[in-house]
Amino acid sequence: MTTMTARERRAAQKSEYDAFLALCPTRQLFATISDKWVGLVLVALADGPQRYNALSRIVAGISPKMLTQTLRTLERDGMIQRTVTASVPVRVDYDLTALGRELLPLMVGIKQWAQDHMDAVIGARHLFDRRDDAQA
Amino acid sequence: MTTMTARERRAAQKSEYDAFLALCPTRQLFATISDKWVGLVLVALADGPQRYNALSRIVAGISPKMLTQTLRTLERDGMIQRTVTASVPVRVDYDLTALGRELLPLMVGIKQWAQDHMDAVIGARHLFDRRDDAQA
DNA sequence: CAGCATCCTGTAGGATACTG
DNA sequence: CAGTATCCTACAGGATGCTG
Numbered sequence: 001m002t003t004m005t006a007r008e009r010r011a012a013q014k015s016e017y018d019a020f021l022a023l024c025p026t027r028q029l030f031a032t033i034s035d036k037w038v039g040l041v042l043v044a045l046a047d048g049p050q051r052y053n054a055l056s057r058i059v060a061g062i063s064p065k066m067l068t069q070t071l072r073t074l075e076r077d078g079m080i081q082r083t084v085t086a087s088v089p090v091r092v093d094y095d096l097t098a099l100g101r102e103l104l105p106l107m108v109g110i111k112q113w114a115q116d117h118m119d120a121v122i123g124a125r126h127l128f129d130r131r132d133d134a135q136a
Numbered sequence: 137m138t139t140m141t142a143r144e145r146r147a148a149q150k151s152e153y154d155a156f157l158a159l160c161p162t163r164q165l166f167a168t169i170s171d172k173w174v175g176l177v178l179v180a181l182a183d184g185p186q187r188y189n190a191l192s193r194i195v196a197g198i199s200p201k202m203l204t205q206t207l208r209t210l211e212r213d214g215m216i217q218r219t220v221t222a223s224v225p226v227r228v229d230y231d232l233t234a235l236g237r238e239l240l241p242l243m244v245g246i247k248q249w250a251q252d253h254m255d256a257v258i259g260a261r262h263l264f265d266r267r268d269d270a271q272a
Numbered sequence: 273c274a275g276c277a278t279c280c281t282g283t284a285g286g287a288t289a290c291t292g
Numbered sequence: 293c294a295g296t297a298t299c300c301t302a303c304a305g306g307a308t309g310c311t312g
Contacts, residue, residue: 017251020176022197029257030250031172039170040156052274061158063306068275078260089273090312099256106245113239114166115153120235121165124214173285188294199286204295225293226292277310284304291296 032077033103037062037070042100042107045080049095079103168213169239173198173206178236178243181216185231215239 019030032038037059044050044058056067071094074080079100085091096104155166168174173195180186180194192203207230210216215236221227232240 017254019247019250020180020194020196025258026247026250026254027197029254030175030247033246033250034170034172034175036167036170039166044156058156060156061163064275065307066305069305076261076264077257078264084274090275092274099253099260102253103249106242106249109242109245110169111155111162111166113242114155114162114169117235117238118153118162118165121213122161124235125212128212128214200295201287201297202285205285220294226295228294273312275311277308279306279308281306282304283301285300285302287298287300289296289298292294 029077032073033107035070037066038074039107039110041067041070041074042079042096042104043111045094045096045100046104046108049083049093052092052094055094074100165213168209169243171206173202174210175243175246177203177206177210178215178232178240179247181230181232181236182240182244185219185229188228188230191230210236 017026018024019026021027040059040062041055044055050058052067052071055071056062056064059067062070071080071082075082075094078097081095081097083093083095085093153162154160155162157163176195176198177191180191186194188203188207191207192198192200195203198206207216207218211218211230214233217231217233219229219231221229
């Protein structure tokens, strides 16, 4: 095992990342992309670039603070691109990068899953609460 | 449009759920499944039932409080099943339900994505911070 | 229009200790 | 073993007002 190829070493390296481990950097990355605002903003960019105010309309209920904060995080992590067009007033567009576009399907899937299974979840909650009442 | 078939009505009904809307119940469901502990616990159940203490070992760093809280939420929402075996000491197993198993691939995908793209994200962060320093 | 700065609050969630 | 109960606090995140 002292004679691993570069490819093998890289594969071994990759497998060292594990979000189950509290101190692994991927734990933090997992937490970031498992954020409600992050997910919704990414999905909001699915159909192409959007401007700041458009995003705040699509992702209804997000505060300017959280929108800005989410966009900064995503930009820093290389998932979206921020483009400023110098005009009066200034115009800013946000667009997915290649990296962001790779993550997009997962996020769309989650949003879709929630919408597709809402009724089932509501049913499960009723059952659970009913059974819980009987106990108490 | 007063003559929709049952199928059409159901489709229309489904499309009324939209997690982009602040007050849609799916917004809350989306938030729930976009939770770091929820995701990790679900993935921890991928290979079959697990006991409480096993889960706390797999999902390293989770506090008893958050583990219990997460398990309760998932049970109530119908994604996991809690089974108590009366013995001394008592034995409790958690397992995915059919509903949970439908969600699992998405969660596994997210965790895998984080691990697969950690290096790219680290690189993006360096670039961003460097550019940011130059500005300041 | 696209934010940033500030203030303020609730609460997520960790640490710890105890129990059937 | 599988939790519950309690305490405590850092920070998520909303509201508001200002600016280039």
